[in-house]
Amino acid sequence: MMFPFYCKASQRDVLIGGLWLLVPVVGWLLNMGHRIVVTHRLLHGQEAWPAWENYPQLMRHGVLTFAGMVLYHLPAMVVEILAWQLGSGVLHGLAALLWILATMAVPGYMTHYSYTLDAREIFNPFRAMRRVLQAGPLYWKAWGIALVAMVLSFLGLLAFGVGFLWTSVWFWQVAAYGFASAFTQRYGLGESSH
Numbered sequence: 001m002m003f004p005f006y007c008k009a010s011q012r013d014v015l016i017g018g019l020w021l022l023v024p025v026v027g028w029l030l031n032m033g034h035r036i037v038v039t040h041r042l043l044h045g046q047e048a049w050p051a052w053e054n055y056p057q058l059m060r061h062g063v064l065t066f067a068g069m070v071l072y073h074l075p076a077m078v079v080e081i082l083a084w085q086l087g088s089g090v091l092h093g094l095a096a097l098l099w100i101l102a103t104m105a106v107p108g109y110m111t112h113y114s115y116t117l118d119a120r121e122i123f124n125p126f127r128a129m130r131r132v133l134q135a136g137p138l139y140w141k142a143w144g145i146a147l148v149a150m151v152l153s154f155l156g157l158l159a160f161g162v163g164f165l166w167t168s169v170w171f172w173q174v175a176a177y178g179f180a181s182a183f184t185q186r187y188g189l190g191e192s193s194h
Contacts, residue, residue, distance in 0.1 A: 009049035013038075014173065016052045018166035031169060032065050033058030035176045039114035043180060043189050061117075068109055068122035072102035101129070107142070107179040108132040114180065115189045135186045142178035149174040 017034060020027035034051050037058060041048045052058070076098035083091030108128030113121040121127075132139055149171045156167030183189060 007049065009047075013049050013051055014166055014169050017169035021165045021169065026059075029062030029066060030055065030058045031062070031172065033060065033062035035172055036061040036065060036110075036114050036117075038173065039111065039176050039180050040117060042177070043111075043115045043184065064119055064122055065110060065113065068113075069102075069106060071123065072105055072125055072128075073099060076102055104132055105129045107139070107183075108135075110176070111180045111183040111189070112187075114176075131183065131187070135182055138182035138185055139179075142175075142182040145178040146171075146175035149178075 013034065017031045020030050037051045037054075038048045041051070076095045079091055079098055080095035082088070083095055102125075105125055105128040108131040109122050109124070112128075112131065113119070153164065153167040153171035156163035156165070180189075
């Protein structure tokens, strides 16, 4: 879990990422793009940091991956709106199930998009879910690591709340690394697969 702090360049990138989170929406999208670039470089055997270099590229990756998240979660949102309008507990349950499935599928496209930088990887929910199901125990181990890191990231709130800016950047880097590791082992991504 100390992954993003192992060198000065990575520490600097976490610092910059936290500062960018002070800029609503734009900072979050840039951080999402930063994670894609870092993961892409790692999967191709390149030096991952520094990655705060090509801001238009970071924004493009951030916007594309966020659009994928919206697409995957859209059915859950629609069903939840219907659940509220109809006062249906069954539909609330279905919306929750769809939300969980969508959240499970996101790492299924995120790592493969990071590897190929091909947007078609993002907008195929069935392929993403198939990869998740085929990844087996490695995928669930990555989720375990991500959830522990997420809980630990809330310790940043103890630093007058602002520390959460940097601990959340750390959390997302740990999660990206964990899922990339799982999918790399399962699908042979990385430098050796060229």
